[in-house]
Amino acid sequence: MQTEKIIDYIVNWLKDYATNAKVNGFVVGISGGIDSAVTSTLCAKTGLDVLCIEMPIHQAESHVSRAQEHIQQLKTRFDNVRDIRADLTPVFEEFKTEISLEGTQATVDMALANTRARLRMTTLYYYAGLQKLLVAGTGNKVEDFGVGFYTKYGDGGVDLSPIADLLKSEVYKLGDVLKVPDSIMKAAPSDGLFGDARSDEDQIGASYPELEWAMKMADLGHTSSDFEGRKKEVFEIYKRFNSSNKHKMVPIPICEIPKNLK
Known part of the structure; x- marks a missing residue:
């Protein structure tokens, strides 16, 4: 770096x-x-x-x-x-x-x-x-x-x-x-x-080095079944937070009205 x-x-x-x-x-x-x-x-x-x-x-x-x-x-x-x-x-x-x-x-x-x-x-x-x-x-x-x-x-x-x-x-x-x-x-x-x-770490259940590893693994397409022990636990923590907080990381959804209704 x-x-x-x-x-x-x-x-x-x-x-x-x-x-x-x-x-x-x-x-x-x-x-x-x-x-x-x-x-x-x-x-x-x-x-x-x-x-x-x-x-x-x-x-x-x-x-x-x-x-x-x-x-x-x-x-x-x-x-x-x-x-x-x-x-x-x-x-x-x-x-x-x-x-x-x-x-x-x-x-x-x-x-x-x-x-x-x-x-x-x-x-x-x-x-x-x-x-x-x-x-x-x-x-x-x-x-x-x-x-x-x-x-x-x-x-x-x-x-x-x-x-x-x-x-x-x-x-x-x-x-x-x-x-x-x-x-x-x-x-x-x-x-x-x-x-x-x-x-x-108290709130999330994983340290930042662990989360960085999990983020990299997720980006490479891995699933929790690829890991065991603490790695499996950390990966599942990462995926849980990533999924539940997705609404923060994507654009606000807009209800687009069909043109035939306008």
Whole structure:
């Protein structure tokens, strides 16, 4: 992998897109994870305006501290980087007072987790509109096109996706060259949507290296019957997520009216 050349390619792609769109730069939600750290650094390297927004909602302290460390490091390295903090916890709590919380604990928890992501998306687009910026997505290839591990119209609601063609392992390689803080490089990946420190692996049941392997096997046409033991288990986990989240990864279905009915 030609990491430095890939970095240059993405930076030029970002800069060209923003210039053609006649905007001032980018806004990025900073979570304290590797994907947002790499994305924001790539945006910063364009030389265009970059607004980093931290948006805690009952966030685990480890996530908050990593996000703040990254933002401060980025501001030290790049003059074009600014940041704000939008504490969305009061907004989230007020939202909960106006809705029904009936249902199983699991369905309520998941609905509220997705609501957190959508509140953050709304915040990013508010500032994007206010300051003429593009919302830069932070999803990687495994999340966006493999298991669909993101919130529809939440962190999936973006203007452009600079790292969506990179596997998680490749994002880490970029992070190393881009000097992402060690605390982020070593942290277990987490979506931070449940107010605790549970990892992506805790939720999915497989690690990113395992999911990358399963994604490759699926692309080669393999089925679960081709594997045994843990490999079979991981492959079935991947296929289950890929199938159930397919609605996120394909265009919105449109009911096309027959011409003879118009």
